[in-house]
Amino acid sequence: MSPGEPERPGRQEHTAQPDQAEQAEIAELAVELQRLLLVSSRILRSHTASQAVSASQFSVLAHLDRAGESTPGALADFEHVSPPVMTRVLGRLGRAGLVDRTAHPEDGRQVRVTLTAAGRELVRAGRAERDAWLRSRLDGISAAERESLREATALLRRTLVPPRD
């Protein structure tokens, strides 16, 4: 350990690792994580490209099915996209007859977004087929490994995704 470096409890768990090595270790993890996200997103997309609606669109439909209704702004916030992007997504979903956009009962600036019957049907029937490829992959690993993935998923969400509300 280099002289003059004060101990910093809380940053170092149980090893007396110098800071520089720790930073290098973090940098390497960042690179691996970045690449995994880049590549696995492409792979996942290629396996859902033949679906009726894209992953982005389905995510909005699924949220509406859970929440009942929402507004373009709230949906954009939840999905972490800019408002114009959500306008486009809702435009497509609307033209496909999957969502309705009606006047907001209380605030004339806002728009009330709801699922149509067809939209509700699609999201509920589609869930099973939707993640078929991903599920087939998860089916091939052990229950203990899936538990690890579950914990890592939650950890990654806490680490990367800023809290909403």
Add this chain to the structure above:
Amino acid sequence: MSPGEPERPGRQEHTAQPDQAEQAEIAELAVELQRLLLVSSRILRSHTASQAVSASQFSVLAHLDRAGESTPGALADFEHVSPPVMTRVLGRLGRAGLVDRTAHPEDGRQVRVTLTAAGRELVRAGRAERDAWLRSRLDGISAAERESLREATALLRRTLVPPRD
């Protein structure tokens, strides 16, 4: 456990969980994973949007820095994109003076892709700043948590990314 269901060793680890519950558990993990990949990719992109080259482009440069040289087809395969996509990426990188495309010495059909001096400079200098945001996030969690992430990253790669070569 439902009657008539035979035991299937290897599918069930240490619990006597019925298949249906296991399938539901897998489906839920698939949904969480899909959403994490969708959202975290967006967040990560928004934090690297101001960089000189996009994540896709940088990934190609970094691979070339490691491998020394490659071909469009091999790069497309490694990056999990279609050949025309790689043509476009290389076109941009070439116009930016970061890669050279020269005649392949042995096979006239192939193209030899190499880094220019500027390309090598960019990838080496850029690595530090590139993942600054991601590293800042990883810096905020414990060493034990990072170790979990490292293992989960490797597991996810094994599970989702088909082996190359």
Add this chain to the structure above:
DNA sequence: TATTGTTATACTCTATAACTATA
């Protein structure tokens, strides 16, 4: 004046199909 949503514009990412050149 601030908020909500949309439109306009521009760029990246992505794929399939058709084409050229070489083996």
Add this chain to the structure above:
DNA sequence: TATAGTTATAGAGTATAACAATA
């Protein structure tokens, strides 16, 4: 005939800036 790469075409995804309507 098969392979490597590019071009052509089309669409989704993304953002910022400018605008309209309402609070």
